[in-house]
Amino acid sequence: MSGIxxxxxxxxxxxxxxRPIFAPNRLRFVLEALRPGATPAKAAxxxxxxxxGLIGASTFDLQPLFDDAEANGVQFFVMALRGIDRTLPRNxxxxxxxxxDVRSA
Numbered sequence: 723m724s725g726i727x728x729x730x731x732x733x734x735x736x737x738x739x740x741r742p743i744f745a746p747n748r749l750r751f752v753l754e755a756l757r758p759g760a761t762p763a764k765a766a767x768x769x770x771x772x773x774x775g776l777i778g779a780s781t782f783d784l785q786p787l788f789d790d791a792e793a794n795g796v797q798f799f800v801m802a803l804r805g806i807d808r809t810l811p812r813n814x815x816x817x818x819x820x821x822x823d824v825r826s827a
Contacts, residue, residue, distance in 0.1 A: 729777045729803075737779035743783045749806045752787065758795025762786035765797050773801065787817035 726814040732749075753773075756764035757772055765784050787798040 726776055730779075732803050732806055733777045733779035733781050735806060736779065736803045739783075739802075739804035740807075742799055743785055743802045747807045747809075748802050749808045750800050750802045753784075753801055755797055755799065756795050757791065757797050758793070760795075762789060762791060762797055765791070766799055769799055793808045801812075 738750075745749065753769065753771050755765060757768065762767065763786065768785055770780070770782075770784045773782065773784065782801050784799055784801045784802045787800050791797045
């Protein structure tokens with residue numbers, strides 16, 4: 723499955739979410755875009771339109787990661803699909819993280 727197809731599937735599961743974009747457990751992606759001469763706010767608005775067209779939904783929040791663009795016009799943005807948390811399914815094949823007992827250290 724391509725990255726765009728994956729985002730389309732996630733967007734179908736999105737729901738209302740009043741949490742701030744940096745709330746704990748909220749799934750976030752960092753997007754990098756070349757937007758020379760655009761302020762971060764204008765670049766975010768244009769990128770939001772572009773992403774909406776690609777994934778077929780506007781069920782996400784997007785904001786600039788930094789207040790200024792880099793000298794070469796590269797800008798970074800944080801995108802979070804509404805209502806989608808950073809979780810793994812129970813049947814995930816990923817190994818469990820190691821646990822440590824600090825009392826025995």
